[in-house]
Amino acid sequence: MRNEGVDGYQHPRVRGFKPHRNPYQAYVKAVTYSHHGLVCDQNIHELRRVYNRKFPDKIPALERFLAVFLSVIEGVQTPVMDIADEFLLRDGSDRPILRTAVKAQADILITGDKDCLESGIPNPKIMTALTFGQME
Numbered sequence: 001m002r003n004e005g006v007d008g009y010q011h012p013r014v015r016g017f018k019p020h021r022n023p024y025q026a027y028v029k030a031v032t033y034s035h036h037g038l039v040c041d042q043n044i045h046e047l048r049r050v051y052n053r054k055f056p057d058k059i060p061a062l063e064r065f066l067a068v069f070l071s072v073i074e075g076v077q078t079p080v081m082d083i084a085d086e087f088l089l090r091d092g093s094d095r096p097i098l099r100t101a102v103k104a105q106a107d108i109l110i111t112g113d114k115d116c117l118e119s120g121i122p123n124p125k126i127m128t129a130l131t132f133g134q135m136e
Contacts, residue, residue, distance in 0.1 A: 026110055026129035030073065037073040040100035044075065076104045088119045108132060 030037035044066065051062045078096045085102075086095040094116055101109045106124045110132050111117065117126055 022129040022133055025133040027073075029133060030110070038076050038101070038104050038106055039069075039073050040076050040078045040097055042078045042096050042100070044070075074104075076100050079103045085119075085121045085123075088121055090115050 027037070029035060047062065047066075048059075051059050055062075077100075079099045081099070082095075083099055083102050086098050089095050089098060091113075094113060097111075098109065098116070098121065101124045109116070109124045109126045110129050111126060112128060117128065119126065
């Protein structure tokens with residue numbers, strides 16, 4: 001299945017994503033010109049860790065999903081060095097994600113994490129998938 005994008009460009013539809021939901025719409029927008037989607041390797045490692053623990057029988061499906069996902073979203077290595085604004089995040093596990101976004105010079109960090117959304121960090125802009133999807 002494919003999803004119609006901007007200017008008629010076709011994006012692969014990923015099984016399990018629901019086209020009417022905000023995360024899917026944000027994904028499609030992130031991989032549509034003029035955007036460039038990024039994901040930090042920490043997110044990929046965490047996804048695999050959770051699947052190994054909770055859904056070991058679904059690991060092959062996860063790997064198929066990641067193969068499609070990483071063909072249109074750039075994976076970025078998480079930097080080790082701290083950055084100034086990361087201490088505005090209370091949860092230390094969110095800090096490497098912010099570091100990665102800053103290193104990759106991302107304009108926008110999309111998250112549902114309330115702590116990140118309320119951090120007051122000015123750059124990159126931090127917003128929900130819904131807000132990103134509604135941006136012009």
